[in-house]
Amino acid sequence: MQIAVYGLGRFGSFWASLLSQSFKVKAYSRNPDRLTPEGVERVGLEELMDAHVVFLCNAISSMEQVLPEIAPLLKPGTLVVDTCSVKVYPMEMMKKYLPQTVDILGTHPMFGPDSGKNGVKGLPVVMCKERISDEDYILWKDHFRRIGLAVQEMTAHEHDKEAAYTQGITHFIGRTLDEMNLHPSSMATAGYEALQNIVKQTCNDPWQLFLDLQKYNPYTSSMRKDLHKGIEKMLGTFDSIESVGDLNG
Structure with a gap:
């Protein structure tokens, strides 16, 4: 063949x-x-x-x-x-x-x-x-x-719905973390090293792939909205605690 x-x-x-x-x-x-x-x-x-x-x-x-x-x-x-x-x-x-x-x-x-x-x-x-x-x-x-x-x-729709919250969010987080210029550290935890690996893996792929994943998957818009809501919620939680006074009680 x-x-x-x-x-x-x-x-x-x-x-x-x-x-x-x-x-x-x-x-x-x-x-x-x-x-x-x-x-x-x-x-x-x-x-x-x-x-x-x-x-x-x-x-x-x-x-x-x-x-x-x-x-x-x-x-x-x-x-x-x-x-x-x-x-x-x-x-x-x-x-x-x-x-x-x-x-x-x-x-x-x-x-x-x-x-x-x-x-x-x-x-x-x-x-x-x-x-x-x-x-x-x-x-x-x-x-x-x-x-x-x-x-x-x-089906194609089943794939895209699932991929938006697996591959799509991984590439979005990887590119976002890359903008923060994270660097290796002798004090790095396993979790921090995992984050750096996400940056390395996603940023090795062409920028066009990242754009296409976000643009051509009909479900990534919902993923980004959910991610934004999650970040806003965590920031809001921190702000509400901070407004009370000493974080240590």
Whole structure:
């Protein structure tokens, strides 16, 4: 089976390399300066579209640019799989722009080059079944399990609602803490080191990913409001205690 990967950013390169351990993989990037992972063949866009399965590893915000570009090049029966960190938006865009002769599967590998650097065993991948045969869906579910991934099946809306309060809030907190310029300390507790690890992991990802997570997940607005309410409540509690007098009683 010929596998194609569109996009060779941090995640695309990692994903192409992982897939190349099981399949023959071709890859394409609009950026000629992107490095090609070992074991992956770099090709032009038209040749890429000859593959049986095309994984989209482009930015969420570029979906409306990428999909019309590849739509006329796709062969009937091709399976197009997105790997975006949100699911409602890209799956709606795939249904809008891709021809009916093309199959569609939504996935979210909930890991990347940092969390998967020592292997992917036990790491979660979400699958959102859309326009795909049962046979092909089971094939990919079995493959993900075979390489050690923990498959979670859900709808796009179920994914985004949950991800807003897991991935979305993690990236928001990480970027917020980064603005505070936290630094290593010889007095650091395990909790403080965990916070620094959150900053390091989230800020290693492109700024565009952070923006896209907040903009294209329909549930992150509620998450930010809840977070703001929580912070305001804690500050209000502290202010009310302080107004009484000595905090030590």
